Amino acid sequence: MALRLEQVSIRLGDWSLIQPLSLTVAPGETVTLMGGSGSGKSTLLSFIAGDLDPLFTAAGGVSLDGAALGGLPPEARHIGRLFQDDLLFPHLTVAENLLFGMPRGARAERLAKVDAALAEAELPGFGDRPPHTLSGGQRARVALMRALVAEPRAMLLDEPFNKLDAELRQAMRRFVFEHIAARRIPCLMVTHDDADVPPGGRVLRLKDGKVAHA
Numbered sequence: 001m002a003l004r005l006e007q008v009s010i011r012l013g014d015w016s017l018i019q020p021l022s023l024t025v026a027p028g029e030t031v032t033l034m035g036g037s038g039s040g041k042s043t044l045l046s047f048i049a050g051d052l053d054p055l056f057t058a059a060g061g062v063s064l065d066g067a068a069l070g071g072l073p074p075e076a077r078h079i080g081r082l083f084q085d086d087l088l089f090p091h092l093t094v095a096e097n098l099l100f101g102m103p104r105g106a107r108a109e110r111l112a113k114v115d116a117a118l119a120e121a122e123l124p125g126f127g128d129r130p131p132h133t134l135s136g137g138q139r140a141r142v143a144l145m146r147a148l149v150a151e152p153r154a155m156l157l158d159e160p161f162n163k164l165d166a167e168l169r170q171a172m173r174r175f176v177f178e179h180i181a182a183r184r185i186p187c188l189m190v191t192h193d194d195a196d197v198p199p200g201g202r203v204l205r206l207k208d209g210k211v212a213h214a
């Protein structure tokens with residue numbers, strides 16, 4: 001599964017926020033998008049996810065494995081997103097959070113997927129706990145797993161490690177990139193922190209609407 005942007009441009013009135021940008025993110029690769037505040041990073045992610053504010057005018061194509069996504073609503077794109085404030089639903093248990101958004105299927109199969117996800121998150125037996133009884137790092141791992149059990153075809157990460165303290169950030173980076181690579185999902189990550197870039201990963205820098213490949 002590869003994510004491809006072809007000559008994507010985004011305008012807001014006369015302002016050319018993103019000038020034509022083409023990019024292919026390979027299966028399992030995480031490409032980092034950096035740039036100053038207000039440079040359009042989150043707007044580009046919204047365009048890919050299909051929920052760009054209609055104030056913007058966009059052109060160009062997004063495709064997954066050659067299938068165009070243009071015109072599809074967000075839920076039909078099967079793109080997972082993780083934000084810095086990716087709070088779990090507080091009134092649901094950890095297991096119910098994981099079940100939310102999981103594709104339909106037999107109950108036993110869904111529960112088995114919950115158990116597998118909890119094992120991968122190194123949180124076996126945490127299914128019945130309410131989210132507030134988990135640490136910040138534990139909640140962050142569940143939030144990633146909740147995105148992944150929905151079987152996304154691509155992932156968009158918007159400053160995913162921002163709210164974590166330095167030690168947790170390092171562990172969470174490893175956790176996120178390992179799981180994305182293992183599932184062969186293409187991933188685009190926005191961050192301000194050079195330390196978030198996965199080892200050997202490609203970095204794009206957005207400035208004045210143009211992208212420099214660093």
Ligand SMILES: Nc1ncnc2c1ncn2[C@@H]1O[C@H](COP(=O)(O)OP(=O)(O)OP(=O)(O)O)[C@@H](O)[C@H]1O
Pocket residue numbers: 012017035036037038039040041042043044053055
């Ligand atoms: N709904 C909107 N109406 C008008 N302007 C908007 C709207 N949403 C975003 N913008 C503007 O578009 C520009 C790009 O915003 P965007 O959130 O993509 O920036 P960013 O690069 O993600 O910034 P940051 O790093 O601060 O999160 C900003 O100047 C912002 O003020």
